[in-house]
Amino acid sequence: MLYKTLVMPTISQRGEACPPSPIRKLVPFSDEAKKKGIKVYHLNIGQPDIETPANVLEKIRTTDLKVIEYSHSAGILSYRKKLAEYYLQEGIEVNPDQMIVTTGGSEGILFALLTCLNPGDEIIIPEPFYANYNGFATAAGVVVKPIASYIDNGFGLPPMQAFEEAITPRTKAIMVCNPNNPTGYLYSKDELGLLRDIVLKHDLYLFADEVYREFCYDGHVHHSVMNLEGIDQNVVLLDSISKRYSACGVRIGVMISRNKEIIATAMKFAQARLSPPTFGQIAGEEAVNTPKSYLTNVLAEYVKRRDLVVASINKMEGCFCPNPGGAFYAVARLPIDDSDKFCQWLLEDFNYEGQTVMLAPATGFYSTPGRGKDEVRISYVLNLTDLRNAMKCMEEGLKVYPGRK
Amino acid sequence: MLYKTLVMPTISQRGEACPPSPIRKLVPFSDEAKKKGIKVYHLNIGQPDIETPANVLEKIRTTDLKVIEYSHSAGILSYRKKLAEYYLQEGIEVNPDQMIVTTGGSEGILFALLTCLNPGDEIIIPEPFYANYNGFATAAGVVVKPIASYIDNGFGLPPMQAFEEAITPRTKAIMVCNPNNPTGYLYSKDELGLLRDIVLKHDLYLFADEVYREFCYDGHVHHSVMNLEGIDQNVVLLDSISKRYSACGVRIGVMISRNKEIIATAMKFAQARLSPPTFGQIAGEEAVNTPKSYLTNVLAEYVKRRDLVVASINKMEGCFCPNPGGAFYAVARLPIDDSDKFCQWLLEDFNYEGQTVMLAPATGFYSTPGRGKDEVRISYVLNLTDLRNAMKCMEEGLKVYPGRK
Numbered sequence: 001m002l003y004k005t006l007v008m009p010t011i012s013q014r015g016e017a018c019p020p021s022p023i024r025k026l027v028p029f030s031d032e033a034k035k036k037g038i039k040v041y042h043l044n045i046g047q048p049d050i051e052t053p054a055n056v057l058e059k060i061r062t063t064d065l066k067v068i069e070y071s072h073s074a075g076i077l078s079y080r081k082k083l084a085e086y087y088l089q090e091g092i093e094v095n096p097d098q099m100i101v102t103t104g105g106s107e108g109i110l111f112a113l114l115t116c117l118n119p120g121d122e123i124i125i126p127e128p129f130y131a132n133y134n135g136f137a138t139a140a141g142v143v144v145k146p147i148a149s150y151i152d153n154g155f156g157l158p159p160m161q162a163f164e165e166a167i168t169p170r171t172k173a174i175m176v177c178n179p180n181n182p183t184g185y186l187y188s189k190d191e192l193g194l195l196r197d198i199v200l201k202h203d204l205y206l207f208a209d210e211v212y213r214e215f216c217y218d219g220h221v222h223h224s225v226m227n228l229e230g231i232d233q234n235v236v237l238l239d240s241i242s243k244r245y246s247a248c249g250v251r252i253g254v255m256i257s258r259n260k261e262i263i264a265t266a267m268k269f270a271q272a273r274l275s276p277p278t279f280g281q282i283a284g285e286e287a288v289n290t291p292k293s294y295l296t297n298v299l300a301e302y303v304k305r306r307d308l309v310v311a312s313i314n315k316m317e318g319c320f321c322p323n324p325g326g327a328f329y330a331v332a333r334l335p336i337d338d339s340d341k342f343c344q345w346l347l348e349d350f351n352y353e354g355q356t357v358m359l360a361p362a363t364g365f366y367s368t369p370g371r372g373k374d375e376v377r378i379s380y381v382l383n384l385t386d387l388r389n390a391m392k393c394m395e396e397g398l399k400v401y402p403g404r405k
Numbered sequence: 406m407l408y409k410t411l412v413m414p415t416i417s418q419r420g421e422a423c424p425p426s427p428i429r430k431l432v433p434f435s436d437e438a439k440k441k442g443i444k445v446y447h448l449n450i451g452q453p454d455i456e457t458p459a460n461v462l463e464k465i466r467t468t469d470l471k472v473i474e475y476s477h478s479a480g481i482l483s484y485r486k487k488l489a490e491y492y493l494q495e496g497i498e499v500n501p502d503q504m505i506v507t508t509g510g511s512e513g514i515l516f517a518l519l520t521c522l523n524p525g526d527e528i529i530i531p532e533p534f535y536a537n538y539n540g541f542a543t544a545a546g547v548v549v550k551p552i553a554s555y556i557d558n559g560f561g562l563p564p565m566q567a568f569e570e571a572i573t574p575r576t577k578a579i580m581v582c583n584p585n586n587p588t589g590y591l592y593s594k595d596e597l598g599l600l601r602d603i604v605l606k607h608d609l610y611l612f613a614d615e616v617y618r619e620f621c622y623d624g625h626v627h628h629s630v631m632n633l634e635g636i637d638q639n640v641v642l643l644d645s646i647s648k649r650y651s652a653c654g655v656r657i658g659v660m661i662s663r664n665k666e667i668i669a670t671a672m673k674f675a676q677a678r679l680s681p682p683t684f685g686q687i688a689g690e691e692a693v694n695t696p697k698s699y700l701t702n703v704l705a706e707y708v709k710r711r712d713l714v715v716a717s718i719n720k721m722e723g724c725f726c727p728n729p730g731g732a733f734y735a736v737a738r739l740p741i742d743d744s745d746k747f748c749q750w751l752l753e754d755f756n757y758e759g760q761t762v763m764l765a766p767a768t769g770f771y772s773t774p775g776r777g778k779d780e781v782r783i784s785y786v787l788n789l790t791d792l793r794n795a796m797k798c799m800e801e802g803l804k805v806y807p808g809r810k
C-alpha cells in the first residue's frame with residue numbers, strides 16, 4: 001500500500017525562476033565547435049589570462065599547516081587587519097570589526113540581501129547589470145527593479161528622476177557596480193553624489209560592488225561609496241580579490257559596513273556557514289604585499305586591449321562601442337536582429353579560417369525584456385594577438401550573419 | 406532639504422530571526438576566561454585536533470598554478486570523477502553529472518533548500534539537530550518542524566507516528582544527519598527503511614547529511630540514503646570532506662542527487678556564485694588517495710576518546726550519557742537548572758586548578774523551547790590527556806554549580 005504510483009515532489013518556484021547564467025549558457029555550443037576542430041576565442045567570461053602575483057602563489061606553496069582548521073567566521077583577524085591597511089592605501093578608513101570576509105564577492109551580495117531586505121522588497125539596479133545579481137536576488141526572494149542606462153552616453157548613471165519613478169514603498173536598496181560590469185563605465189564623483197542624495201532622501205541602503213576599483217583608465221580616479229558623507233549607516237561595500245590579483249579561484253571577497261547592526265546580523269548567516277576558505281585567506285593576506293609594479297603592468301596591458309577592441313569595433317560597419325573608463329568589459333551595439341541568436345550562430349554555423357569568437361549576449365544583463373538584443377558584452381581578457389584574431393572573426397561574422405540588419 | 410533628520414533603513418526580519426550559533430555564542434566568555442589566565446578546554450566545537458593527511462598538505466604545496474582560475478561551477482571534472490571512485494568504494498554508485506561540488510557541506514544545505522522548497526514550506530527534522538540548519542532555513546524562508554528524539558534511547562529515530570503527526574500540506578522534505586551531530590546516533594537499516602516509507606508515502610524529499618559516514622564504531626556499518634530503493638528521485642545527499650580528512654578550512658563539500666531536475670536547478674544557483682574554491686578541490690581530489698591506515702588510526706583514536714568521555718560522565722553523580730555509535734559528539738544529561746547558564750558559569754565563575762571546560766548548551770540544538778535545558782553537547786575532539794582534564798573540570802564544576810538540581 002505504501003508503494004503507490006510515484007508522484008514526485010516538485011522543484012521550488014524560485015528554482016524555476018532563477019535565470020541560467022547568460023555568460024555560461026552557450027558553453028555547450030562552444031564545446032561542439034571545439035569538437036569540430038574550431039579555435040574559439042573566449043571573450044564571454046571575465047576570467048583574465050593575467051598571472052596571479054608570484055608572491056601569492058609562493059605563499060601558498062610555503063604555508064606549513066598541520067591541520068586545515070575552520071577560521072573565524074568573519075575571517076582570520078590578521079587578514080582583516082591587513083585588509084584595513086589595503087583600504088587605507090586606497091583612501092578608505094575601515095577597521096577589522098566592520099568587515100566580514102566572504103567566499104568570493106558573491107557571498108557578500110547574498111549576505112547583504114538577506115540582511116537588509118525582506119522577501120518581496122525591491123532593489124533598484126541600473127541596467128545592464130552583472131547578471132548573477134539575479135541569482136542572488138532570486139535566492140533571497142528580493143525583486144530587482146531595473147532602471148535604464150543607455151549605450152549612447154556610455155551607460156552613465158540614470159538621472160535622479162529615473163530613480164524617483166522606480167521607488168515604491170517596498171524599495172529598500174540601490175545596487176551599483178563601479179567600475180561597471182558589463183559596461184566598463186566608471187561613475188563620476190557627481191554621479192556618486194546623486195546616489196548619496198537619493199539614498200538619504202528615501203532611507204535606502206546603498207550596495208556597491210567595487211571589485212574593479214583599481215581598473216580605471218585614462219587618468220580617471222575611482223571614488224568609493226565608503227567616502228560619501230553622511231551615509232555610513234546606509235552603505236555596504238562588496239569587494240573581492242578575484243580580479244585585482246587575478247585569483248578568481250581562491251573565492252575570497254569581503255563585505256564591509258560601518259553599520260554595526262548590518263555586520264552583527266550578517267555575522268549570523270556567516271556563522272551558519274562556519275568560515276571562508278583558509279587558503280584563499282592566506283592568499284589574500286599576502287596579496288596586499290604585491291609590488292605596485294604588478295598592477296601598473298596589468299593596467300597598461302588592459303588599456304592596450306581596450307584600445308584595440310574599441311577601435312576595432314568602431315571601424316566595423318554599423319557597429320558602436322563606447323570607450324569604457326574602467327574594468328575589462330565593453331558593451332557594443334551591433335547591426336543584428338538578436339544577440340542570443342548571433343552569439344550562438346558564431347559558435348554553431350560560422351568560422352573564419354578555422355576560428356571563431358564567443359561573446360556574451362547582452363540580453364542576459366538586462367531585466368527589461370527586449371533590451372540588449374542588438375548588444376553584446378566583450379571581456380577583453382585575452383592577449384593582443386588573440387584579441388586581434390577574435391576581432392577579425394567578429395568582423396567577418398557580421399558580414400555574413402543571416403540576421404544582419 | 407535633502408538632508409532631513411536621519412531615518413535609518415531597518416534590518417530584515419529574517420536577519421533578526423536568524424538565531425546566533427549556539428556553538429560560538431559563548432566565545433566572548435571563553436576569551437575573558439583566557440585573559441584571566443585560565444586554560445579552557447574546547448569541547449564546544451567540532452574542530453578536530455587530528456592532522457590533515459600529509460599527502461593532501463603536500464599536494465597543495467606542490468601544485469604549480471600560474472593563474473588561480475574559476476573552475477567549473479559544478480566543480481573540477483577530474484575531482485568529480487575521483488569522488489565517484491570514492492563513493493563506489495563506499496558502495497554508492499553515482500556519476501560526476503549527479504554532483505555539484507559545494508563550498509563546504511554548508512552551501513549544499515542552502516542549495517538543497519532553495520532548489521526543493523518554496524518560502525513557507527516545511528521541513529521535518531528530528532531534534533536535537535545541527536544548529537546551523539536553522540540559519541540556512543531562515544535564509545531560504547523555510548520552516549523547520551522539529552520532531553522529538555530522546556536521550557533515554559540514545560536519540561533513535563522518532564517513530565512513524567511522530568512523522569505522520571508533523572506532516573502538513575506544506576511539508577516538502579525530511580532532513581537527517583547520520584551519524585548524527587549533535588547526538589552521535591547512528592541510524593539502523595530499519596530506521597532508514599522507515600524514512601524511505603514515509604518519503605514515498607507522502608511524496609517528500611529526503612535530505613541526508615552524511616559527513617560523518619566513516620565515523621562508525623563498535624563494528625557498526627553505515628547505511629547511506631543513496632542505497633534506499635525506489636526513492637532515487639527524492640534523495641539529496643549532502644557531504645563534506647571537512648571531518649573525514651580533518652580539513653574543515655578547505656570548505657569543500659558536495660551535493661549529490663540522481664534527480665536530474667534537482668541538479669539542473671541547483672546548478673543555476675551554483676553558476677551565480679561561479680565556482681567552489683580551487684585549492685580545496687585540489688585537496689579534495691588528493692584526499693581520496695589517502696592511505697586507509699589514516700582513517701583506521703583516526704577511528705581508533707576517536708573510540709578511545711568516546712569511551713573516556715562516556716565512562717567519565719556516567720560515573721558523575723546524577724549524569725547520563727548514552728554511548729554514541731558514530732561521529733565525534735555526545736549529548737549528556739546533567740543535574741542542572743539551565744545548560745546555557747551552566748556553560749556560561751563554567752567560563753565566567755569557575756575554574757579547577759586554573760582550568761575549565763567549554764561545552765555547547767544543548768538548547769541551541771532544539772527548536773522546541775525548553776528542551777535541552779539539562780543537556781550539553783560534547784565534541785570529543787581533543788587528545789586523551791586534555792579530555793581527561795576537561796572531564797575533571799566538568800565533574801568538579803557540577804559539584805559546586807549553584808544551579809545544581
